Amino acid sequence: MLRFLATRVGLLIPTFIGVSLVAFGFIRLLPGDPILIFAGEHGITPERYHQVAMQYGFDRPIWTQYFHYLGNLLHGDFGQSIVTRRPVLREFITLFPATLELSVCAIVFAVIIGVPAGVLAAVKRGSVVDQGLMGTALVGYSMPVFWWALLLVIFFSGILHWTPVSGRMDLLYFFKPVTGFMLIDSLLSGQKGAFTSAVSHLILPTIVLGTIPLAVIARQTRSAMLEVLGEDYVRTARAKGLSPFRVVGIHALRNALIPVITTIGLQVGMMMAGAILTETIFSWPGIGKWMVDSVFRRDYPVVQGGLILIAGIIMIVNLVVDLLYGLVNPRIRHR
Amino acid sequence: MPLLEVRNLTVTFDTASGPFKAVSGVDLSIEPNEIMAIVGESGSGKSVGMLAVMGLLPKSATVTADRLAFEGQDMLTMSSRARRRIIGREIAMIFQEPIASLNPCFTVGFQIGEMLKTHTSLSRGERHRRSVELLELVGMPEPERRLSAFPHQLSGGMSQRVMIAMAISCNPKLLIADEPTTALDVTIQAQILDLLVALKNETGMALALITHDMGVVAETADRVIVQYAGEQVERQQVAGLFSAPHHPYTEALLRALPERAIGNRLPAIPGVVPGQGDRPTGCVFNPRCPYSTEMCREVVPPHQPIELGRALCHYPRNTEKAAA
Numbered sequence: 047m048l049r050f051l052a053t054r055v056g057l058l059i060p061t062f063i064g065v066s067l068v069a070f071g072f073i074r075l076l077p078g079d080p081i082l083i084f085a086g087e088h089g090i091t092p093e094r095y096h097q098v099a100m101q102y103g104f105d106r107p108i109w110t111q112y113f114h115y116l117g118n119l120l121h122g123d124f125g126q127s128i129v130t131r132r133p134v135l136r137e138f139i140t141l142f143p144a145t146l147e148l149s150v151c152a153i154v155f156a157v158i159i160g161v162p163a164g165v166l167a168a169v170k171r172g173s174v175v176d177q178g179l180m181g182t183a184l185v186g187y188s189m190p191v192f193w194w195a196l197l198l199v200i201f202f203s204g205i206l207h208w209t210p211v212s213g214r215m216d217l218l219y220f221f222k223p224v225t226g227f228m229l230i231d232s233l234l235s236g237q238k239g240a241f242t243s244a245v246s247h248l249i250l251p252t253i254v255l256g257t258i259p260l261a262v263i264a265r266q267t268r269s270a271m272l273e274v275l276g277e278d279y280v281r282t283a284r285a286k287g288l289s290p291f292r293v294v295g296i297h298a299l300r301n302a303l304i305p306v307i308t309t310i311g312l313q314v315g316m317m318m319a320g321a322i323l324t325e326t327i328f329s330w331p332g333i334g335k336w337m338v339d340s341v342f343r344r345d346y347p348v349v350q351g352g353l354i355l356i357a358g359i360i361m362i363v364n365l366v367v368d369l370l371y372g373l374v375n376p377r378i379r380h381r
Numbered sequence: 382m383p384l385l386e387v388r389n390l391t392v393t394f395d396t397a398s399g400p401f402k403a404v405s406g407v408d409l410s411i412e413p414n415e416i417m418a419i420v421g422e423s424g425s426g427k428s429v430g431m432l433a434v435m436g437l438l439p440k441s442a443t444v445t446a447d448r449l450a451f452e453g454q455d456m457l458t459m460s461s462r463a464r465r466r467i468i469g470r471e472i473a474m475i476f477q478e479p480i481a482s483l484n485p486c487f488t489v490g491f492q493i494g495e496m497l498k499t500h501t502s503l504s505r506g507e508r509h510r511r512s513v514e515l516l517e518l519v520g521m522p523e524p525e526r527r528l529s530a531f532p533h534q535l536s537g538g539m540s541q542r543v544m545i546a547m548a549i550s551c552n553p554k555l556l557i558a559d560e561p562t563t564a565l566d567v568t569i570q571a572q573i574l575d576l577l578v579a580l581k582n583e584t585g586m587a588l589a590l591i592t593h594d595m596g597v598v599a600e601t602a603d604r605v606i607v608q609y610a611g612e613q614v615e616r617q618q619v620a621g622l623f624s625a626p627h628h629p630y631t632e633a634l635l636r637a638l639p640e641r642a643i644g645n646r647l648p649a650i651p652g653v654v655p656g657q658g659d660r661p662t663g664c665v666f667n668p669r670c671p672y673s674t675e676m677c678r679e680v681v682p683p684h685q686p687i688e689l690g691r692a693l694c695h696y697p698r699n700t701e702k703a704a705a
Contacts, residue, residue, distance in 0.1 A: 277481065278476060278478055278481035278482045279481065279482055279483055279484040279485070281437055281476070281482070282476065282482045282483065282484070282544070283484065284435075284436075284437055284468075285435055285437055285468065285469065285473070285474045286468075286469040286495065286496050286499065286547070287465040287466065287467070287468040287469025287470060287499060287500065288465070288469070288495070288499055289465065297484050297487075300484075300486040300487070301484070301485065301486050374486070375486070376485065376486060376488075376531040376533070377485060377531070377533050
């Protein structure tokens with residue numbers, strides 16, 4: 047187990063270097079000069095341009111810039127935004143809780159509904175229930191995210207007035223962020239109604255972001271369950287006189303979850319990278335929106351730093367998934 | 382009263398190419414503390430019949446019977462909840478592939494303990510002690526330590542021992558063993574059979590032994606049922622069956638035993654068991670039977686009287702040696 051962990055952590059180093067190289071290189075391949083974009087329509091004098099370029103090191107050869115950047119990274123210095131002049135790392139830390147809060151809610155939503163739906167479809171294989179569930183899953187998977195989001199907003203916010211249209215909190219409430227997670231901060235603030243407001247703001251973005259993972263998880267659970275339900279040990283469980291609920295929910299599901307966990311892990315990784323469409327539609331101040339804005343501004347340090355941080359988080363999520371995998375699957379744990 | 386009584390059991394599967402009768406008109410009764418062997422080639426419906434008794438067949442199977450009763454209780458009409466109180470506790474079953482039959486995600490201790498938890502009121506500590514005791518009973522080395530082992534850490538023979546321990550944990554009155562040694566090494570086969578017979582003698586349970594191995598039958602069984610293509614072709618005491626088989630199929634099976642072969646060629650039975658599409662008219666065995674006549678090809682044979690092993694044959698063999 048320890049050796050497994052050590053190997054996995056060791057593998058992170060070359061991955062990290064690769065990611066930094068790609069992050070550094072790709073944004074520079076894009077046409078568009080950050081200084082010119084920042085200067086705007088007024089333009090900039092050649093002298094001033096040169097001065098700014100020197101300040102950011104853009105005048106030096108690209109590989110020198112890279113090694114300089116890598117050296118800074120090792121000291122934990124991700125540089126600062128060209129636009130806001132604030133350290134990239136601090137901006138990330140400020141924005142990431144919003145993304146994390148939304149991602150966690152969305153994945154919990156997707157798992158809580160997707161896994162039982164998949165199990166039900168597998169148990170009722172070929173029935174109307176199965177076809178209905180899998181048809182719905184296919185629709186959920188194929189629907190454009192922005193369109194689905196707009197439909198929900200029109201219906202629940204526009205017509206029914208049940209949920210707010212955007213943001214994380216009503217303007218009525220104000221409190222200093224402690225953890226950055228609205229659900230926790232609103233409780234800590236002790237203001238009446240703040241928590242309810244945080245929850246109601248989360249509902250629609252959670253559904254929108256969770257829909258595709260839900261569909262993927264439901265379909266994956268169904269096919270894994272179908273495979274497992276035909277196994278000899280499920281017959282043994284029935285032969286023991288166990289209730290159908292125990293046979294399916296304990297003996298079959300535990301085995302079926304092994305491939306599903308991999309899927310869930312991949313989905314979580316993708317969400318952590320920031321749900322660009324969802325965050326944009328609901329004006330959710332997370333890192334997805336932040337990254338897109340930075341790309342448009344050619345804010346090199348933010349794009350590089352953001353990419354590396356996101357990649358790091360995805361790597362950690364994958365590591366956690368692998369460890370969980372061992373926990374669920376004893377055949378891996380005891381190797 | 383017999384422990385298990387089955388009359389005219391028929392199992393039909395819905396398949397893409399129409400209904401398929403896997404078992405048809407099987408009668409059997411199992412008395413307490415006896416070993417009943419059910420013999421036949423692959424595809425003879427010997428497992429399907431017992432799975433039907435356990436209620437373990439998939440939904441595509443339709444089970445009908447004039448009577449299917451355990452200790453006088455009708456198992457066909459009882460609720461599935463009532464049936465689950467019998468399955469596992471009163472009638473237990475072990476299978477052909479012991480490694481695949483244990484759940485890979487749970488420890489041996491969990492899987493045995495679960496059985497005890499479902500059917501007994503033992504406390505946690507008592508269940509643990511009983512599990513250790515059971516593993517000892519089935520001859521598992523280091524039983525205490527094995528409780529925390531996962532199935533992939535066990536060999537086939539050890540897995541079957543665990544399956545047996547689990548099956549006998551609630552002192553069942555009937556243990557159905559579906560080819561319990563087929564998947565095991567030859568050296569282990571004898572050990573597992575000896576264990577089953579010893580447990581049967583010790584606990585007083587009855588044993589329904591499904592096998593295709595006539596050698597196993599000769600060594601262990603009290604009574605034998607021979608099945609062919611879903612039909613019960615003969616039913617006899619083991620001694621009578623070996624000395625005077627009444628059905629030509631039984632006779633052919635015995636002749637194919639290596640230790641009984643005369644000369645230096647082993648007499649095989651020509652042909653294969655008919656499948657769904659190629660069932661012959663008349664007697665199901667007629668295409669492979671050396672004695673078949675026009676009558677066998679056209680008329681379905683009747684069951685002969687009990688003295689002739691209820692042989693499903695127009696021309697039963699060894700009639701002069703009919704059981705008294």
